[in-house]
Amino acid sequence: MQCKGAFMKTNVAPRCCPGRQRLAPAAIGHRGRDRLVVCASKVPVDQLLGVAKHAAQLGAEVVMAALDKPRTITRKEGTDIVTETDKASEAAVVGAIRAAFPDHAVLGEEGGVQGDVGSDYLWCVDPLDGTVNFAHGYSSFCVSVGVVRHATPVAGCVIEFLPAPGGPSAWSTRTFTGARNTGAFLDGKQIFVSRVKELRDAVVATELVYYPDMWPQLSALHRSFTGQCRGVRMSGAAAANLCHLAMGCIDSYWQYNLKPWDVAAGLIILEEAGGRATTGDGLAYSVFDRSLIATNDALYDKVLALTEPQTSAMLSEGVSLSPWCVPRGYRVRSGAQLD
Template structure:
């Protein structure tokens, strides 16, 4: 399937496509017209507080669109056999991107539904999941959110997640926000990861993608192994929600393969600024373009790596591709935050 968007931002004209093949593998394609280095430089010095303010504003705009669609008939289509997309996803993304373009017309944008737009020469890349947990939303299951994060290189520096809670006839929201060096808040109040230090005392969460490949099978093995030694492993189906739950101590560890930048960008900085440690599942430094993620309350991180590390290294030894992916063409994912 092709998701296509064209954006006209001053001199920066960029066309992008996300192609999802029969195997479920996603790739990005885009073509950008040149933007002057001077214009890009002027856009690449923004205070973290300003980035966060705009992330919150954008996420709240998207959440307002989602809120209007609650408990109403939905127009649903399919990206794959079971991977849903609704008109609400698209409308929410349009609302979010409108805010980002108004405030930062020279920044790069990466949306789950629309792909890449803006100036990929920018230091900043906004990663937008307009409705994380679409399947949950389609069934009115209260585990979905609007997620807006901004990264420099592959490192999240600010983000906001508006989580929907409660369920039919009792809907409510929680707004999580953080930027680098600023403690995470939930509805304006500071939150912190748990102090659980033993796996046997922990509650964990994971996720399974739509592609039933070798990484999926390895994760099923991890699911079984951890279920035997901890107090439970949950699977909500919304990465941003999982990371926010980690940030406030509801769960103690979260791992998953093949997440995408928009799944992680906001949630990771929210978890980190609440005290979480985030790496790849084999312990390497985290980037939103990596294909594995392990996030814990820090106390459990080394213990978790003893399980996720060998599984991940075994996948690599068998030739499974876990290299960085979905980097917008022209974007420098190696730059330091």
């Protein structure tokens, strides 16, 4: 789904604003296993997380039921596709959220904006992240349900589908959860990012998507990471990449043109696992930003050293990296998550 129509330009501080400067390492998210204690939500985060888990489970049940059935695939824009399962999963997820929080706003990849955009809370729903993988029976794909207060994720759940023993039609799931100041968990067991310190020892993830105006920089970045890291992996699902980073099986992730429903749930899981996220040129990240680097602490400066020059080159050539996909009327206030 493209960001137009029901979306507006945000009042998040622009990239040139002094109030949105590059952050020193100690100022961004968590450091290792330490906790950054903030009051992130007026609704208790355990209540938000409970609804996120319930909604994601309902969506996952829809996906699981469809795995052994023929797919009905419809083209969206370009090479993007949607299936009837995306839509049915989103309906189940959104129904659960609206029943629990009728006064909150919901942003779904397929259905757009629903609910009260005057709310402090925006639920970001990707009912089937990795639709191409799902359509071809290729792992991994997932259901992602996250909630942000203004622009900051406060709770999220990602249910990932993986092949299971028993043949090509057998699938299992694993559930990632996180809520502000409570930790990140995989099937109930706490998880943390890796402690890899050098790029030569790192496995990194991205999705090599062709954007004509960004292609020179994206291909240069892919070349740099491939040449300097142990390996570059592409899962086909942004939420899965963030969760894989949170559990320590990859060490960094970089991507451009992600949307709020791609990152809201995975980002809070990553942060609670001790990870860090900024824009590609080192500015404080919000779910409405178009560039993302996510790493453990030890690799952050090394990754930024590769992404910052290419991100700056995009900006100097007029590529738009301003915030996008903000629902019209939704209040995005810098620092509001801290009150």
